[in-house]
Amino acid sequence: MDLFVVNRHDEDKQKDVEINEEANIQRVLKRIEKRKAARSRQKELEKKKQTAIARTREERQRKRERKAKIVPIPTGKDEFIDENIKETTAEETVSKDHESSRKTKTKKKAKLDSLKVEGFTVLGGESFDRKAKVKRVLPKWLSNPTVISVNLQDLRTKVSSMKVLDKDLRKKLKANRVKYLFPVQAEVIPWLIQADKHSNIILPRDICVSAPTGSGKTLAFVLPVIQALKAYHLKRIRALVILPTQDLALQVFQTFKRYAQGTHIDISLITGKNPFAMEQKQLVSENEAFRYLSKTDILVCTAGRLVDHLKETKGFDLTHLKYLIIDEADRVLDNVQNDWLYHLERHMFKTEQNMQAAKILNFFTLKNYRPPQKLLFSATLSQDPEKLQKLSLFQPKLFTSIVETGTSDLPISHGENTGDTFIGKYTTPKELTERYIECSEDLKPLVLYEFIKQEKLTKTMIFTHSVESAHRLAILLQALFKNKLKIEEVSSQLEGNRRNTLIGSFSKGNIDVIVCTDALARGMDLIDVQCVISYTAPKYLKTYIHRAGRTARAGEQGLAVTLLDKTRLNKFMNLLQQAGKNALQEIKISEEGLESLGEQYREALGNLKKAVSKEEEESLRKMKSAKGRGKKRKFKSAKTNRKKKKIEKQIRRLERNARQLKPIEECEIPLTLIDNRKERERSLPALSNEVMQQRITLEKQWAHYKHKEHLADLQMLDRIVYSQQKALDELRKESEELYQEAIQIDPTFLPLKMEGPAETTAIKDYDSPDGVYDDISKKWN
Numbered sequence: 055m056d057l058f059v060v061n062r063h064d065e066d067k068q069k070d071v072e073i074n075e076e077a078n079i080q081r082v083l084k085r086i087e088k089r090k091a092a093r094s095r096q097k098e099l100e101k102k103k104q105t106a107i108a109r110t111r112e113e114r115q116r117k118r119e120r121k122a123k124i125v126p127i128p129t130g131k132d133e134f135i136d137e138n139i140k141e142t143t144a145e146e147t148v149s150k151d152h153e154s155s156r157k158t159k160t161k162k163k164a165k166l167d168s169l170k171v172e173g174f175t176v177l178g179g180e181s182f183d184r185k186a187k188v189k190r191v192l193p194k195w196l197s198n199p200t201v202i203s204v205n206l207q208d209l210r211t212k213v214s215s216m217k218v219l220d221k222d223l224r225k226k227l228k229a230n231r232v233k234y235l236f237p238v239q240a241e242v243i244p245w246l247i248q249a250d251k252h253s254n255i256i257l258p259r260d261i262c263v264s265a266p267t268g269s270g271k272t273l274a275f276v277l278p279v280i281q282a283l284k285a286y287h288l289k290r291i292r293a294l295v296i297l298p299t300q301d302l303a304l305q306v307f308q309t310f311k312r313y314a315q316g317t318h319i320d321i322s323l324i325t326g327k328n329p330f331a332m333e334q335k336q337l338v339s340e341n342e343a344f345r346y347l348s349k350t351d352i353l354v355c356t357a358g359r360l361v362d363h364l365k366e367t368k369g370f371d372l373t374h375l376k377y378l379i380i381d382e383a384d385r386v387l388d389n390v391q392n393d394w395l396y397h398l399e400r401h402m403f404k405t406e407q408n409m410q411a412a413k414i415l416n417f418f419t420l421k422n423y424r425p426p427q428k429l430l431f432s433a434t435l436s437q438d439p440e441k442l443q444k445l446s447l448f449q450p451k452l453f454t455s456i457v458e459t460g461t462s463d464l465p466i467s468h469g470e471n472t473g474d475t476f477i478g479k480y481t482t483p484k485e486l487t488e489r490y491i492e493c494s495e496d497l498k499p500l501v502l503y504e505f506i507k508q509e510k511l512t513k514t515m516i517f518t519h520s521v522e523s524a525h526r527l528a529i530l531l532q533a534l535f536k537n538k539l540k541i542e543e544v545s546s547q548l549e550g551n552r553r554n555t556l557i558g559s560f561s562k563g564n565i566d567v568i569v570c571t572d573a574l575a576r577g578m579d580l581i582d583v584q585c586v587i588s589y590t591a592p593k594y595l596k597t598y599i600h601r602a603g604r605t606a607r608a609g610e611q612g613l614a615v616t617l618l619d620k621t622r623l624n625k626f627m628n629l630l631q632q633a634g635k636n637a638l639q640e641i642k643i644s645e646e647g648l649e650s651l652g653e654q655y656r657e658a659l660g661n662l663k664k665a666v667s668k669e670e671e672e673s674l675r676k677m678k679s680a681k682g683r684g685k686k687r688k689f690k691s692a693k694t695n696r697k698k699k700k701i702e703k704q705i706r707r708l709e710r711n712a713r714q715l716k717p718i719e720e721c722e723i724p725l726t727l728i729d730n731r732k733e734r735e736r737s738l739p740a741l742s743n744e745v746m747q748q749r750i751t752l753e754k755q756w757a758h759y760k761h762k763e764h765l766a767d768l769q770m771l772d773r774i775v776y777s778q779q780k781a782l783d784e785l786r787k788e789s790e791e792l793y794q795e796a797i798q799i800d801p802t803f804l805p806l807k808m809e810g811p812a813e814t815t816a817i818k819d820y821d822s823p824d825g826v827y828d829d830i831s832k833k834w835n
């Protein structure tokens with residue numbers, strides 16, 4: 055059956071793919087031809103139209119002139135209607151309809167009002183009254199934030215004048231070529247340092263920071279955390295930073311490392327990139343006196359891996375946490391996977407009492423337990439109070455930037471807000487230029503190629519919706535550009551190291567274009583990205599903001615371009631309106647340029663086809679070999695199972711037999727007490743210790759009296775014991791062989807317990823008076 059499936063896949067699918075690819079090429083080429091023809095047809099049509107319009111105008115003019123000569127005789131209303139008036143516009147008709155429907159509604163309302171009895175409402179009656187709109191009221195802290203400027207061109211806060219920051223940090227900032235603080239840093243850093251200073255008297259408020267991409271949010275929490283932790287010398291995890299992806303966690307870890315260099319502060323990274331045991335060793339050490347000791351002060355992690363350590367790592371202690379930082383907070387909060395928040399809270403608070411204390415803060419609860427200060431950062435922070443409430447924020451404070459387009463619907467307010475709008479919703483950097491290109495789906499690759507060529511773009515990121523499409527687009531562009539540009543694909547399919555190498559090369563400028571998915575859209579700080587192209591239009595505003603945010607970072611200029619087909623245009627513009635953006639300007643790509651690319655495109659498609667079919671063959675081959683292995687394994691395991699069952703059956707039989715050999719202990723009647731020989735034989739299996747004792751007595755009696763009867767009894771007894779012992783030995787041997795066979799198949803197979811006559815020592819030690827029993831005793835030896 056499997057083979058059948060594989061064969062069918064081989065032939066049919068291959069044919070289908072070939073036909074499809076060929077059909078695609080033909081379709082695109084035909085489309086180009088069609089467009090050419092359509093354009094010339096359109097030109098002709100327009101000419102005709104122009105002449106027709108001119109003719110009608112002349113006609114009308116003539117009519118008017120004729121009418122002016124004739125004096126009309128008023129016979130009825132209609133005759134007064136002028137030719138022009140007759141052509142009632144559609145608008146007028148609509149307004150008339152509207153008017154009449156309004157009148158009917160008023161009539162109906164009057165009728166209903168007449169039916170109304172004072173103090174009663176007619177149930178089921180139609181009411182035309184407008185329902186009062188429910189007014190959305192945001193909590194005061196969300197509607198009245200501290201506003202942060204988005205202007206990175208006119209920086210006013212000099213690092214040297216920021217005296218709240220300690221000297222060492224100011225020095226490090228200068229060493230990293232940071233002379234002025236960005237607005238978000240200038241607002242948040244002093245606030246956090248101040249809050250820490252008074253934290254013994256007043257519990258610091260939690261903060262939420264919403265500022266554009268590339269505005270320097272990372273340093274806004276890295277610097278105050280390092281400064282605060284310098285005061286602690288006992289090693290405990292005091293700051294926990296949670297990020298949504300491994301790449302981002304690594305980036306934040308590196309920033310912490312850079313600014314904590316030369317201090318006693320240790321920072322660890324746990325994201326699942328390294329083996330679990332290795333991460334455990336980084337976190338905790340075991341010690342006889344203190345049992346578990348923390349090895350880190352700041353822990354940077356992803357939510358999923360954090361939960362793993364909360365569950366598995368002994369001595370992993372978060373009860374001394376001073377800061378809980380959630381970067382890209384909206385994304386991390388959306389991640390309900392692993393229920394990370396529940397596990398984290400249970401771990402942080404240790405007891406239910408503490409958990410309650412963290413929620414109801416008062417003088418008494420604070421004496422025992424101090425919850426960590428929570429710092430939330432994002433460029434697209436949730437404005438949903440319910441979502442934020444999940445974190446049980448303590449008297450939260452919002453820092454946010456505002457839309458400064460001037461044409462935005464959103465209010466720009468520095469003072470009291472009316473309370474129904476979140477004023478800082480989704481802002482983008484001022485330096486970002488946004489454009490769109492309209493083109494049909496099948497011409498997209500050519501338009502993209504032409505655009506990159508036309509603008510001479512380098513350091514460009516192209517976003518697609520899936521790993522597969524990123525892969526194909528990268529191959530196609532490589533084929534189109536040949537060696538003129540270095541184009542690479544970066545996706546989650548690549549191994550961690552290869553991904554990092556490619557990202558590094560791109561940052562250094564060794565790669566011109568990377569084609570990627572939204573995995574790289576958030577938070578990645580790639581230096582000097584010139585242009586971001588959304589090859590597939592983003593579905594959500596947040597996705598667009600983060601994609602576009604890979605360029606125009608840290609005050610640099612940047613361009614974000616979205617390729618749209620006609621059907622998506624309106625939807626996309628509506629999305630942008632949510633962020634208070636006006637309709638974007640269009641970049642026109644001349645189609646004449648595209649027409650000359652027909653041959654080149656055909657060739658590139660051919661290359662793509664070859665590359666894809668080669669990959670498919672490769673994966674099919676791998677699949678086949680894996681299947682073959684699977685089959686063999688399956689076959690082997692079926693065979694093994696059968697054998698195992700057979701062995702088990704045999705073992706059960708052996709066990710049954712062994713049980714029938716009744717242990718000697720079970721014998722109830724001493725053999726010698728049974729006079730009748732036949733009777734004694736019937737009781738053959740019934741042997742016991744008592745029998746053995748009896749045997750010893752018999753033996754002594756025989757030795758003493760030399761009575762024949764005693765010897766006969768003794769012989770009989772020994773024969774029984776011997777036969778039983780022999781049978782049991784055989785069973786044991788057989789079962790041992792079976793056992794050896796069984797553990798070859800299943801190593802977990804338990805050894806059998808073959809129990810039989812236990813007490814054979816007396817007989818073994820028995821020295822037969824006349825050598826009659828020598829054979830027997832030899833057997834037992």
Ligand SMILES: Nc1ncnc2c1ncn2[C@@H]1O[C@H](COP(=O)(O)OP(=O)(O)OP(=O)(O)O)[C@@H](O)[C@H]1O
Pocket residue numbers: 231232233234235236239265266267268269270271272273432433576577578579603607608
């Ligand atoms: N004061 C500053 N002066 C110059 N460069 C700065 C300053 N602060 C930060 N930067 C640089 O700006 C870049 C963007 O900073 P960062 O990654 O912190 O932005 P972000 O706001 O977190 O962006 P995103 O929302 O995309 O994650 C980084 O390369 C950083 O080194």
